[in-house]
Amino acid sequence: MKLIITCLFICLAGLVFAQNSTIPILHTSSDSLIMYLDGQKDEFNGVNKIGSQFNYSFVVTTDSSVFALVSKSDSISLILKPKKNSVFKIVRESKGDTVTCIFTTQKYVKPATFSDKYKTDNNGKIIIEIPEVYELMNIIIAFTEYGKTGVINKETEYYKKVIAHFTPHKNDAVVSTVDSLLKIAPAFYYYYLKMDSYAFVFSGNKIINGGVYDRPGGGERNELEYYIPALQAFAIKSDFRGFYKRQSNYYSELKKDYTNSINIASMKDWLGKQFPTTRYSATKVIFSPLVGWNQSASFFSDNGFTEAHAHVNFPFVNQDGKKLPADILKGQRMKIAFTEINHGYINPEAEKYRKIIDSAFKDLSKWTTIGKPSPTYITPLTCFEEYMNWGLVTLYYLDIFDKKSFDMLNMGNEKTMIELLGFQRFKEFNEELLRLYRNKKPSQTVADLYPAIIEWAAK
Numbered sequence: 001m002k003l004i005i006t007c008l009f010i011c012l013a014g015l016v017f018a019q020n021s022t023i024p025i026l027h028t029s030s031d032s033l034i035m036y037l038d039g040q041k042d043e044f045n046g047v048n049k050i051g052s053q054f055n056y057s058f059v060v061t062t063d064s065s066v067f068a069l070v071s072k073s074d075s076i077s078l079i080l081k082p083k084k085n086s087v088f089k090i091v092r093e094s095k096g097d098t099v100t101c102i103f104t105t106q107k108y109v110k111p112a113t114f115s116d117k118y119k120t121d122n123n124g125k126i127i128i129e130i131p132e133v134y135e136l137m138n139i140i141i142a143f144t145e146y147g148k149t150g151v152i153n154k155e156t157e158y159y160k161k162v163i164a165h166f167t168p169h170k171n172d173a174v175v176s177t178v179d180s181l182l183k184i185a186p187a188f189y190y191y192y193l194k195m196d197s198y199a200f201v202f203s204g205n206k207i208i209n210g211g212v213y214d215r216p217g218g219g220e221r222n223e224l225e226y227y228i229p230a231l232q233a234f235a236i237k238s239d240f241r242g243f244y245k246r247q248s249n250y251y252s253e254l255k256k257d258y259t260n261s262i263n264i265a266s267m268k269d270w271l272g273k274q275f276p277t278t279r280y281s282a283t284k285v286i287f288s289p290l291v292g293w294n295q296s297a298s299f300f301s302d303n304g305f306t307e308a309h310a311h312v313n314f315p316f317v318n319q320d321g322k323k324l325p326a327d328i329l330k331g332q333r334m335k336i337a338f339t340e341i342n343h344g345y346i347n348p349e350a351e352k353y354r355k356i357i358d359s360a361f362k363d364l365s366k367w368t369t370i371g372k373p374s375p376t377y378i379t380p381l382t383c384f385e386e387y388m389n390w391g392l393v394t395l396y397y398l399d400i401f402d403k404k405s406f407d408m409l410n411m412g413n414e415k416t417m418i419e420l421l422g423f424q425r426f427k428e429f430n431e432e433l434l435r436l437y438r439n440k441k442p443s444q445t446v447a448d449l450y451p452a453i454i455e456w457a458a459k
Contacts, residue, residue, distance in 0.1 A: 064081045128258050128284075135290075169234060178193065195218075199212075202241065207235070258285065258287075284308070361384050362380055366425065436452050
């Protein structure tokens, strides 16, 4: 189990914890400590950045765990148990103050549980959603400092309605808490708070787990669960449910446009044929009109049922887009969803060739560009998967568009991958993958081309 210690500013009232008669105290002059959980060593960094109270829960498989914390001059140890808060203090000598820490554990549970009824109800379906609690989470993000960036789409009338309705509540406790989390680890918390919100639904004015997903983000735990009481309080005070209901026609129009314009069924059929050993029982496309540019994907398997989720931004059409030929606009709009869904097919196939991919892509400086987004793919495997991700866009375009449209779309994608994202060898990679695809035997699939494209990359 990988341990992740993240600075959580607890801005919520009413935190209750059980104190031992003698509270362990650790003295430190450093910003970094060493910690052990059942003998596994890790780092506890950012000690001087956390607030006066710090709460954390480890995900474990045991009923009790031995936790130890070590500074340069001191050490403490205590037993952690699920649903029981253990308290200790850290004296920060460089700051002249003390932090109260409340640590606990929680037992590992499956990310998703698919009942027989769920399987029957959802098998073979493609579902396009703007979920209610998911939208609530995105509205809260819109009022944070991080929400001032391009992560929130501010170019719609809908955004103006959100701001007008919820501004009186912009200083609510949960907004401040989410703002603090996003300041500490923006990429981490934006990803998990948004995706993990999909686990929850409204039951009257209460927010409860929907009974299917524990942590849609795929992490060790649901990062939003702790803040559900505050999220619920915000929803009641701001009349979120009334606002959401009044936007139902708008949401329906967006979902209808997505269904008609972005042919997910065609994508899934094509991917299934090209990766015949990978199958998904259901596919969900989840979005908010507020999401600006962020996309992510998650995949679940339980009880003989598999499910793919694509969390995407809605492909709004601006004035320049309206001037484009129909097929060019269609190609540009569909790639947002396609480049997320296809990871569920690309990645399992790539795992079969991990060793030779690690060798072929070992020098990432030849494949990425410093100062561009591409170096965020920090391993040979993830770098290869992203090259394949956009290479598949090329192959899909080839199969569904005429030559003129394909050439225009392909040229645009190569330019984006190289100039904007910094995948410096994408044009060569793309051309080789295209050559292999055009010359494959009728019985071959894209999955069959992996050894050849990896061998080419290794030269």
